[in-house]
Amino acid sequence: MHDAVPQPTDAETSDGEGPGSLAVRRAAEGFTGFVDAVTAGTIEAPLPGGGRTATRFDVLSAVAEDDLCVARLAEGHLDAVAILAELDGDPVAPGQRWGVWAAEPPGSGLTATRGPDGWVLNGLKRYCSGAHSCTNALVTATAEDGRRLFAVRTGSPEAEPGARGCRPVPGTWQAIGMAGSDSPDVRFTDVPATAVGGVEAYVRRPGFHHGGVGVAACWYGGARAVARVLFTRAEQRADPFTDAHAGAVDLRLYTAGTVLRRAAEEIDLDPLDKAEAAGLRALRVRALVAQVCSEVLDQVGRATGAGPLCHDERHARAVADLSVYVRQHHAERDLEALGRLVARGPEESR
Structure with missing residues (x-):
């Protein structure tokens, strides 16, 4: 039996934050x-x-x-x-529906302690996507011996605030773009957890970088969604300016798609990253796809004006969602990491 999708309560509206929005x-x-x-x-x-x-x-x-x-x-x-x-x-x-809650912005974060009955987690975890719909999650937390990854069962709907369990914090996800990703803070109180791998195993495995490319594949799909309205307009009218915009957007999408396919081939050739190229690859792919997304958002907006943003709900939502999602690329911080790898190699960048 699958866990039920949360349904709205009488107090929840159709357009607000919370599991019933x-x-x-x-x-x-x-x-x-x-x-x-x-x-x-x-x-x-x-x-x-x-x-x-x-x-x-x-x-x-x-x-x-x-x-x-x-x-x-x-x-x-x-x-x-x-x-x-x-x-x-x-x-x-x-x-089971799983999430990976591994964001670690500044703040107290999540701590893990080992007792006679096993690991327990306490603290606050931010950006927990699917907080109300995931049945389980992998979460990073700081233990006495370092950062570890843990598997937890999510939710404690029957518990009062402060009781044992992990509970989304009301009011902590006010996003317009990516609102449906349901990514509030989650408060952990004595949550039983199972360690997955050893200290720092989550970030040191080759798949950490392969997964980063997977996120870029999502950004690419979002850019295609934003471009849809422009390509439809180009099909329906003979206008050289619209065609020029469509050509420019197609070029960018083709570049991103080609890079993602090349990255997939390289991952399959060296899945365990024996060449130590996975980190460099992920930084390159993510930076390029993020740049393509920004350019597509700008080009489509200039080509189509305010009309689709005001009258096409699906397009407006795609623009808002992509503008937020692509910010998982850390801009100049990630470019600095890329430049350091290019200049000094993986050993000195660790």
Whole structure:
């Protein structure tokens, strides 16, 4: 039996924050449908590095082109499946929907302590996508011996605030773009957890970088969604300026798609990263796709004006969602990391 998608309470509106908001419900329903389809085998999502990484990226791009918020949740679930396989964790069971909650912005964060009954987590975790729809999550937390990854069962709907469990913090996800990704802060109080891998295993495994390219595949799908209105306009009218804009956008999308396919081929050729090229590859791909997204957002906006943003809800949502999602690229910080790798190699960049 699958866990039910949260339904709105009388106090929740169709356009506000919370598990009953329209955006969150729509994304949760799409997420559940995606996971069910993967479980049933009607959608194939191969593990990265197994010879069919391009298929994995194509699936993520296709979901993102339809709905970026669903793609954010789907990408987290598929990433969790890959992480558990790579670090010898228990496999995902039918009916489970997983997230990967590993953001570590400044702040107190999450701590892990080991007691007589095993690990427990306490503290606040930010940007927990799918906080109301995930049944399980992989979360990073700081233990006495360093940063570790843990598997947890999410939620404690019957508990009072302050009781044992992990609970989304109301009012901490005020986003317009990516609203449906449902990414509030989550408060952990004595949450039982299972360690997955050793200290720093989450970031030191080759799949960490392969997963980063998977996120770029979602951005690429979002850029295609934004471009849709421009290509439709070019088909419907003979106008040299519209054609020029469409040509410029097609060139950018072609470049991003080609780079993603090349990255998939390289991952399949060296899944364990024996050449120590995975970090460099991920930084390059993410930077290029992020740049393409920014250029597509700008070019489509200049070509089509305010009309689609004001009268086409699907297009307006795609623009808002992509503008937020692509900010997972850390701009000059990531470019600095890329430049350091190019200049001094992987050893000196660690």
